[in-house]
Amino acid sequence: MYLSTAACGGDDPPSTKPLPSIDAGEPDTGTTSPRDAGKEDAQVKADTGTDPVDSGDPFPTRDAGSDSGPAQVPDSGGDVIFDPGPAPDEWTCPETLWNDGYCDCGCGSADSDCVSHSCIETACIAQGCEACYTAEGAWKPCTAPLASTAWTCGDSAKSNMLCDCGCVYPDDECRGSGCTEPGCWKGTCDVRHDSSGALVSPSRPPFNWSCPSAAWGDGNGCDCGCGAADPDCLSAFHCSTPLCNASECSICHDKTGRTVPCDDALQSWKCEPQRFGSNDGCDCGCGTDDPDCDDQGCAEHGCRADACTRCTDSNSAPDRSVGCGSAQWTCDLVHYGTGDGCDCGCGVEDPDCGSGNGCTTASCQNDKCDYCHTGSGETDYQICNGWTCGNASAPAWQEDKCDCGCGKPDPRCRANQRLGCTESGCETATCQFCNSTGEARAACEGPTWSVEGTCGKINYGLDGTCDCGCGAIDPDCGANEGCADADCAADGCEVCHGSGTQLNTCYSWTCAPEAYNDGDKCDCGCGAPDPDCSDLGCSEPGCRAEACKPDGCHDPFGRQVVCP
Numbered sequence: 385m386y387l388s389t390a391a392c393g394g395d396d397p398p399s400t401k402p403l404p405s406i407d408a409g410e411p412d413t414g415t416t417s418p419r420d421a422g423k424e425d426a427q428v429k430a431d432t433g434t435d436p437v438d439s440g441d442p443f444p445t446r447d448a449g450s451d452s453g454p455a456q457v458p459d460s461g462g463d464v465i466f467d468p469g470p471a472p473d474e475w476t477c478p479e480t481l482w483n484d485g486y487c488d489c490g491c492g493s494a495d496s497d498c499v500s501h502s503c504i505e506t507a508c509i510a511q512g513c514e515a516c517y518t519a520e521g522a523w524k525p526c527t528a529p530l531a532s533t534a535w536t537c538g539d540s541a542k543s544n545m546l547c548d549c550g551c552v553y554p555d556d557e558c559r560g561s562g563c564t565e566p567g568c569w570k571g572t573c574d575v576r577h578d579s580s581g582a583l584v585s586p587s588r589p590p591f592n593w594s595c596p597s598a599a600w601g602d603g604n605g606c607d608c609g610c611g612a613a614d615p616d617c618l619s620a621f622h623c624s625t626p627l628c629n630a631s632e633c634s635i636c637h638d639k640t641g642r643t644v645p646c647d648d649a650l651q652s653w654k655c656e657p658q659r660f661g662s663n664d665g666c667d668c669g670c671g672t673d674d675p676d677c678d679d680q681g682c683a684e685h686g687c688r689a690d691a692c693t694r695c696t697d698s699n700s701a702p703d704r705s706v707g708c709g710s711a712q713w714t715c716d717l718v719h720y721g722t723g724d725g726c727d728c729g730c731g732v733e734d735p736d737c738g739s740g741n742g743c744t745t746a747s748c749q750n751d752k753c754d755y756c757h758t759g760s761g762e763t764d765y766q767i768c769n770g771w772t773c774g775n776a777s778a779p780a781w782q783e784d785k786c787d788c789g790c791g792k793p794d795p796r797c798r799a800n801q802r803l804g805c806t807e808s809g810c811e812t813a814t815c816q817f818c819n820s821t822g823e824a825r826a827a828c829e830g831p832t833w834s835v836e837g838t839c840g841k842i843n844y845g846l847d848g849t850c851d852c853g854c855g856a857i858d859p860d861c862g863a864n865e866g867c868a869d870a871d872c873a874a875d876g877c878e879v880c881h882g883s884g885t886q887l888n889t890c891y892s893w894t895c896a897p898e899a900y901n902d903g904d905k906c907d908c909g910c911g912a913p914d915p916d917c918s919d920l921g922c923s924e925p926g927c928r929a930e931a932c933k934p935d936g937c938h939d940p941f942g943r944q945v946v947c948p
Contacts, residue, residue, distance in 0.1 A: 468496035476506075477517050478945060486941060489513035489526065501560025502709070515939050522948035523939035524910075524925040528608050536566070537581040549573035551581065560909075560927025560948075567615065569601045572922070576601070584615060594626075595641040627657060640838055642879065649673075654685075655696065665693030668708065694875065695724070714746075715757050725754035725793060728768075756795050765795045780817065780825055787825070788815035803845040803859070813856035815842050831856040831868060839882050853881035873900065873912045894925070895942040908932035910942065 471482035477491035486632055487498035500512035509526050516526040532552050537540065537551035541815070547558040550566045561572040566579035569588070576584045589600040594611040601615035606623075608614070608630060613622035616634075623630040624731040626639040628651045636646040643649060644657040649701045653660050654671040661675035668674070668681045668689055680691035688695060688708050695708040695717065713720050714731040721735035726742055728750065733742040741752040746759025749769050756768040766776070773790035774782035780787040787798035788811060790806045797804035802814035809820040813833035815826050834855040838853045843851045845859035850866050852858070852874055857866045865876025873880070873893050895910035906917035908923045909932075917936075922929045925940040928948045937947040 421726075468473075474504075476519070477521050479943070481515075481943060481945075484943070486943075487512055487514045488517065489515070490524075495805030502649035512846040515941065517945070518948065520948065521946035522937070523702065523945045534934045536579070537577045541575075547572050547575035548575055548577060550577040550579075550584070559922045561922035561929075562922045565603055567601055567603050592924060593638050594639065597636070606632045607635045608633035609637040609639075610642075624865070627651060640879070653696075666691045667694050668692035674770075714759055719755070726752050727755045727757065727761050729757035729766075731759070737788060755795055757797075768792045772821055773825065775787070780819065786814065786816045787819060788812065788817065788828070789819040801840070801842040801846065803841075812859075813847070814841055834870075834881075838879075843879075850876050850878045852877035852879070894940065895938050901916075906931045906936045907938065908936050908947075909938040909940075909945075 398802070402490075423648060432732050439524050445626055455597070468483055471479050471778050472493045474493040475482060475491055476493075477488055479736075481488045481491070481495070483496045484904045485497055486495075486504055487500075488495045489510055490504065490506050492506075494502055494504055498512055499639065500794060500818075501510055502512045503510040507524060509516055512527040512572045516524050517891065518524055532553055535549050535551055535553040536869065537555075541548040541551065542555070544665065545557060547562050548555045549558065549562045549570065549572075550564065550568050552564050553564070554560070554564055555562055557574075558572055563573065565568050567584060569576050573587065578584050584601070584709055586636070592611040593600055595607055595609075599607045599614070603616060606617035608617070608623040608627045609628050610624060611626075612624055617623070617632055619632050621630060623633055625847055626637065629636055629646045629648050629650065633646045633891045636644050636650075637643050638657040642658065645661055647660065649672045650657060650660060652672040655667050655669075655682050655867045659667050659674070660670075666674055666677035666681045666689075668677070668683070668691075669685045670683065671685070672683050673679065674943050675682055677689075680689060682692070687694050694710045708717075708721070712731045715727055715729075718733070719725070719727045719736075720730075725734060726734055726737035728743045729746050729748050731744055733739075734743055736742075736754075737752050741750075743750050743753065746757065747758060747766060751769070753768045756766050758764045768780060770791045771781075772792075773787055775781070775795075780794070781792065784796055786799075786800060786802040786804055787794040788797070789808050791806055791808070793806055795805055796802075802816070802895070803812050803814050804815055809818065811818045811828050811830045812860050813831050818828040819825055832855055833839065833841065835841050839851060839854035842856065843849070843858065844856070848860055850858055850861035852861075852867050853870045853872050854868065855870075856868050861876045863873075865874060867874035867877065871879065871882045873898070875893075893910055893912045895907050897911070899907045899914070900912075901915040903916060905915040906929075908917065908922050908929055909927050911925070913921055917929075918931045921931045924946065925938065926945075928937070933947045935944060935947070937945050941946050
């Protein structure tokens with residue numbers, strides 16, 4: 385399960401100076417423009433089930449006609465004829481809930497936001513209610529509570545000082561943050577039970593579980609390829625090897641825990657698993673046919689066909705995606721028409737240069753060239769006009785390090801899958817040296833992208849996926865999205881990384897973005913744990929914990945309410 389997240393307060397951008405135009409050799413692949421960071425095939429948007437707008441945005445902009453002040457309805461002449469004014473004396477809920485665009489019930493008086501039938505009695509429930517409240521003003525679900533007799537886990541589980549999950553009726557020891565469906569699991573669960581009330585062992589994901597933790601035993605089907613057996617998989621045969629597939633598999637995963645198609649063909653697929661049958665173009669030379677090719681492609685390494693969008697180089701690693709160039713291309717095929725910059729001197733024109741803009745003869749130069757070749761070898765580069773970091777004998781050119789700010793991209797950045805930049809004084813999180821015109825070569829000073837664990841260098845601005853928790857903001861994230869600290873939560877995150885090697889679930893923060901990790905108070909009920917809380921914090925709407933009191937509790941819409 386993957387849930388979109390909200391802004392992670394306190395995370396600084398990669399640099400205090402303006403983010404440079406990012407250049408990995410290609411014309412600025414590292415985008416900082418807004419993008420659709422929510423890939424529905426890889427994640428599930430947060431849904432409280434109670435918001436009729438249900439935009440999928442953790443902070444939806446609602447307009448109920450009265451959410452920006454007292455409701456004012458002009459008549460045909462434009463005169464205001466209705467103003468609910470302040471909350472009446474009978475109103476028992478927090479005053480901030482009055483006239484805010486949500487229909488609140490059980491507050492002693494009818495809410496001006498309710499446009500259909502509602503109710504006012506304490507803890508009442510009615511068809512039009514969006515949020516309901518107890519006599520103390522604490523939020524409660526607008527559904528009839530289960531009778532305590534629904535408890536299925538035995539009397540001993542009620543008094544064992546543990547958070548028992550899967551017992552149909554909620555356990556008080558979970559402080560509102562457990563789960564009740566048989567077999568379910570959340571981070572707060574100490575033990576879990578099946579439909580008969582019996583303990584399910586183990587109660588937590590094992591150490592070698594490589595998929596999002598919330599996918600383990602979540603009751604949503606058998607997850608395969610996760611390094612360990614999912615309790616949802618019932619057969620004796622456990623399909624846990626990455627990319628494996630079996631008849632019982634509902635969801636399959638690669639070695640990073642990301643979702644891939646459940647298809648036996650992936651066992652022979654040698655390219656990136658996410659490219660198989662993903663409607664992103666015809667991949668050729670990947671060891672087996674790509675469904676995107678409609679039987680018009682080819683599978684052998686180094687092969688070419690008219691339908692091919694990407695090919696593989698028979699002289700390189702089998703998982704390398706390259707252009708489908710002609711036999712006259714003398715440079716590495718991984719650089720032919722793959723969007724990684726204009727290569728010149730390679731025998732034929734690189735499509736990345738634009739029609740008629742490149743040059744083809746060995747050692748040629750023009751203003752469009754990002755990389756210049758002598759023609760004597762795949763990696764035999766020469767300095768292009770516009771390079772400002774010394775000559776061919778200077779360390780910036782000789783060393784196998786990624787130099788940035790040199791006017792032209794450093795081939796070593798591209799060779800090491802580092803996203804560099806070219807403007808004087810610029811810096812990205814994967815630059816190793818940062819150069820300014822007229823100044824000596826210097827080590828970069830900004831945040832560094834973590835290449836340990838699951839945060840590979842190519843994940844920074846080169847793979848199109850918003851990665852969070854890697855030490856810097858990923859350029860693949862949309863504007864004002866993503867976060868840097870390990871285990872962080874932020875809007876737009878598609879893959880979340882922790883302090884270890886295991887990918888983490890990306891949670892949904894439903895409270896104000898600035899409240900997350902603000903160093904002020906423990907915010908509870910916000911869909912994700914607040915780092916400001918001690919271990920006694922909780923994340924489910926309306927949950928209760930001593931650390932949340934007195935003013936840290938929230939309802940599903942992120943509004944502050946009385947702590948129960």
